Amino acid sequence: MGILVDEKTRLLVQGLGRDGTFQASSCRAYGTNMVAGVHPRRGGTKFEDEVPIFETVTEAVDATGANVGLIFVPASGAADAIIEQVDAGLPLVVCISEGVPVQDMVKTLAYMEGKSSRLLGPNCPGLIHPGTRAKVGIIPGSILSEGRVGVVSRSGTLTYEAVVQLTELGIGQSTCVGIGGDPLHGTTFVDVLEMFENDDETDAIVMIGEIGGTKEQQAAEFINNHVTKPVVGAIVGQTAPPGKRMGHAGAIITGVAALASEKIRVLREAGVHVADSPAVIGAKMAEVLGR
Amino acid sequence: MNIHEYQAREILESYGIAVPRAGVASTPDEARQLAVDLGGRVVVKAQVHAGGRGKAGGVKLVNSPDEAAEAAAGMLGTNLVTHQTKAGGVPVRKVLVAELTDIADELYVAITMDADARAPMVMASSEGGVEIEEVAANSPDKIVRVAADPLIGLTAYHARDIATEIGVPINLVRQATGLITNLCRVFQELDASLVEINPLVVTTDGRVMALDAKIAFEDDALFRHKEVAELGDPEQNDELEQKAHDAGLAYVKLDGGRVGCMVNGAGLAMATMDITKTAGAAPANFLDVGGGAAEDKIAEALEIIVSDGDVEAILVNLFGGILRCDVAARGIVMGVRSTGTQMPLVVAMRGTNAEEGLQILADAGLNVTTVGDLGEAATTLTQVLGATSSNGENS
Numbered sequence: 001m002g003i004l005v006d007e008k009t010r011l012l013v014q015g016l017g018r019d020g021t022f023q024a025s026s027c028r029a030y031g032t033n034m035v036a037g038v039h040p041r042r043g044g045t046k047f048e049d050e051v052p053i054f055e056t057v058t059e060a061v062d063a064t065g066a067n068v069g070l071i072f073v074p075a076s077g078a079a080d081a082i083i084e085q086v087d088a089g090l091p092l093v094v095c096i097s098e099g100v101p102v103q104d105m106v107k108t109l110a111y112m113e114g115k116s117s118r119l120l121g122p123n124c125p126g127l128i129h130p131g132t133r134a135k136v137g138i139i140p141g142s143i144l145s146e147g148r149v150g151v152v153s154r155s156g157t158l159t160y161e162a163v164v165q166l167t168e169l170g171i172g173q174s175t176c177v178g179i180g181g182d183p184l185h186g187t188t189f190v191d192v193l194e195m196f197e198n199d200d201e202t203d204a205i206v207m208i209g210e211i212g213g214t215k216e217q218q219a220a221e222f223i224n225n226h227v228t229k230p231v232v233g234a235i236v237g238q239t240a241p242p243g244k245r246m247g248h249a250g251a252i253i254t255g256v257a258a259l260a261s262e263k264i265r266v267l268r269e270a271g272v273h274v275a276d277s278p279a280v281i282g283a284k285m286a287e288v289l290g291r
Numbered sequence: 292m293n294i295h296e297y298q299a300r301e302i303l304e305s306y307g308i309a310v311p312r313a314g315v316a317s318t319p320d321e322a323r324q325l326a327v328d329l330g331g332r333v334v335v336k337a338q339v340h341a342g343g344r345g346k347a348g349g350v351k352l353v354n355s356p357d358e359a360a361e362a363a364a365g366m367l368g369t370n371l372v373t374h375q376t377k378a379g380g381v382p383v384r385k386v387l388v389a390e391l392t393d394i395a396d397e398l399y400v401a402i403t404m405d406a407d408a409r410a411p412m413v414m415a416s417s418e419g420g421v422e423i424e425e426v427a428a429n430s431p432d433k434i435v436r437v438a439a440d441p442l443i444g445l446t447a448y449h450a451r452d453i454a455t456e457i458g459v460p461i462n463l464v465r466q467a468t469g470l471i472t473n474l475c476r477v478f479q480e481l482d483a484s485l486v487e488i489n490p491l492v493v494t495t496d497g498r499v500m501a502l503d504a505k506i507a508f509e510d511d512a513l514f515r516h517k518e519v520a521e522l523g524d525p526e527q528n529d530e531l532e533q534k535a536h537d538a539g540l541a542y543v544k545l546d547g548g549r550v551g552c553m554v555n556g557a558g559l560a561m562a563t564m565d566i567t568k569t570a571g572a573a574p575a576n577f578l579d580v581g582g583g584a585a586e587d588k589i590a591e592a593l594e595i596i597v598s599d600g601d602v603e604a605i606l607v608n609l610f611g612g613i614l615r616c617d618v619a620a621r622g623i624v625m626g627v628r629s630t631g632t633q634m635p636l637v638v639a640m641r642g643t644n645a646e647e648g649l650q651i652l653a654d655a656g657l658n659v660t661t662v663g664d665l666g667e668a669a670t671t672l673t674q675v676l677g678a679t680s681s682n683g684e685n686s
Binding site: 019022023075076098099100101102103104106107109110111125138140143153154155156157158159160161164165168181183184208210211213214215234236237238239240241244245246247248249250251277278279280 | 404406407409410411440441442479482484509511512514515541543545546548554555556557558559560561562564565566567568569573574577579582583610611612613641642643664665666668669
C-alpha cells in the first residue's frame with residue numbers, strides 16, 4: 001500500500017494533447033489502472049481503444065469511480081482544471097502543467113480551503129509507487145526499484161538522478177513524490193514527510209530541496225519534532241546568485257532563508273543527513289542504512 | 292518582466308493613483324521643453340531596469356530648463372552602472388522629467404506574493420525613501436505586513452489600518468486608503484509580481500502621491516496582458532539571456548564561471564551547476580532546455596553557451612523523459628557544427644533513447660567524453676579542465 005497511490009488507484013487523465021497522451025499511455029504501460037480520460041470534444045470515444053473518454057470530469061467520476069485525477073492541460077487552463085477536479089470530489093489531484101500563473105494558484109488554493117481534495121503540484125512530475133506499479137505522472141518507471149526508501153522532492157529530473165543513484169546501490173523505493181517547483185503548490189514537504197513517517201512500507205526518507213522560499217525550514221522543524229525515521233537531504237542551488245530565478249518559479253534567492261547554505265544548516269540541526277553534493281545522495285543513504 | 296518607471300507611472304495613473312506631473316524625453320531638447328512646461332525646477336531620472344540610480348548619478352535635481360537639458364545629455368546614450376547592474380551597466384535611452392514636490396513625509400508601500408501566507412502581501416512603512424532592506428534589518432518593527440484576501444482583494448478597512456499605522460495624517464487617511472487599495476488592484480488585476488512605491492509621499496499641500504514606481508510582472512501571465520507584454524525593453528536585459536528567452540530556454544548567465552551547463556529540468560540544472568564546484572570550477576550559466584525540446588532548440592542552446600566568452604568546457608546532463616536523448620544528440624551535433632567549436636564536452640545521457648543519443652555523438656566524431664552519472668561528471672570535468680588550462684599555457 002503506497003502513501004497516496006497503489007493498486008486501488010483509479011486514474012482519470014485530463015488534457016489528452018500530445019504530451020498528455022504520451023504520458024497517459026506510459027502510466028498505463030507501467031501498470032496503472034486508468035479508468036477515464038477527459039476531453040471537451042472527444043466524449044464518447046476511447047483512449048487506446050479501451051479507456052472511455054468523457055466531456056467533463058464530473059461525468060467521468062460518476063461513471064467510473066475514478067479516485068485520482070491527473071492534469072496535463074496547458075498552463076493557462078490548469079487552474080480551471082484543478083477546480084473542476086476538486087468540484088468533482090476527486091480525493092487526489094495531480095497537476096503536471098508548468099507555468100501556471102501565480103495569481104491563479106493563490107486563488108485556487110484559497111478556493112480549496114476546507115474541501116477534501118489534496119493537490120499535488122503544479123509544475124511537478126507526479127508520483128509513483130513501484131510496489132503496486134502505480135504511476136500518476138511522468139516519472140520514468142524503468143529507473144525505480146521496489147524497496148523501503150521514500151523520496152520527496154521539489155524537482156523532476158533531479159529526482160530521477162537521486163532514484164537512479166539509489167537503485168544502482170541496490171536501495172529500492174517505497175513511494176517517490178515530486179511536490180513541484182512553483183512557489184505556490186498544494187502538497188508540501190511536511191505533508192509528505194508526515195505520510196512517510198506513518199507509512200509501514202517506508203524505513204528511511206530522501207528529501208531533495210532547493211534554493212528559494214522557506215519550505216525546507218518548515219520541513220526541518222517538522223522533522224525535528226515528528227520524524228523518527230532517518231532522513232537524507234540534499235539542497236541544490238549552492239552556486240546560484242541572489243535575485244535570479246533558476247528556472248523554477250520558486251527557485252530564487254530573496255533573502256538569507258532562501259540560501260542553500262542556510263537550508264543545509266537548518267536541516268543538519270534537525271538531524272537530517274545532508275549529502276555534500278547531489279552526486280552522493282544514494283551513497284549517503286547507503287551510509288545511513290549501514291550498507 | 293520589468294518595466295521602466297515612466298511606464299509604471301502611467302499604469303498607476305490609469306488606476307487613479309496620484310503621481311507628480313512629468314513627461315518622458317529621449318533627447319536633451321525634449322527634456323528642456325518638459326522642464327519649461329513644468330516650471331523650470333525639475334528632477335531628471337534615467338530610465339533603466341535597475342535600482343540604485345540615485346547613488347550612481349542617474350537622478351539629478353536641477354533649477355532650470357538648460358540644466359535639465361544638460362543633465363539629460365549626461366545620461367542619454369550612456370550606460371548607467373548601479374550596484375544592481377552588471378559591470379558594464381545598462382543603456383539609458385530615455386529620461387523622466389518630473390516636477391519637484393514639497394515633501395512633508397516619506398513613506399513606503401509595496402505588494403508581493405507571499406508563498407507562506409499564500410496571499411498577496413502588502414508591506415508598508417513609515418520609513419520611506421531609503422532601501423527597505425535596511426529598514427527590515429535595522430528596525431523590523433517599522434514594517435507593517437497585511438495579507439490581502441486572494442479572492443476578495445484588499446479590503447478598505449485593511450488599507451485604512453495600514454495608512455494609519457505608517458503615520459499618514461488623519462485628514463489624509465481616506466486619500467491614502469484609496470491609493471493603497473488601488474495599488475492592490477494593480478497587483479492582482481495585472482498579474483504583477485511586485486508593485487513598489489518608494490517613496491510614497493505626503494506633500495506639504497496635503498496630497499498623497501507615488502513619487503517613484505516600480506512594477507514587475509509575472510512572465511507566466513503575460514499571455515493574458517498583451518498591452519503589458521508590449522512594455523518590455525529587451526535592451527535592458529543581458530544579450531545572451533534575451534536570446535535564450537526568445538528561444539524559450541530558461542538561461543541565466545553567471546559571472547566568473549568557465550563551465551557551460553546544458554541540462555533538462557531546473558533542479559537537475561542546479562545540481563549540475565553545483566557539481567562543477569566539486570570539480571574545482573564554477574558554472575558559467577544556468578540553462579534548462581525544458582521538457583520537449585526539439586533539435587533546433589538544443590542547437591540554439593549550445594550556440595548560446597558557446598558564444599559566452601568565459602566558457603572553456605561544456606557539461607551536458609540530460610535525463611530523457613518527454614525529451615528524447617537521440618533528438619538532443621542531433622541538436623548538439625548541429626550546434627557544434629554551426630559554431631565550429633572545439634570545446635570539450637562532458638556528456639551524461641540517461642532515460643529515453645539515451646544509448647542512441649550517445650551513439651550519435653560518438654559517430655559524429657566530436658570532442659566528447661561520456662559519463663554515467665553526476666559523480667563521474669565531476670571527476671571527468673576536473674581532468675578536462677586541467678587539460679584545457681595546460682593547453683592554454685602552451686599556446
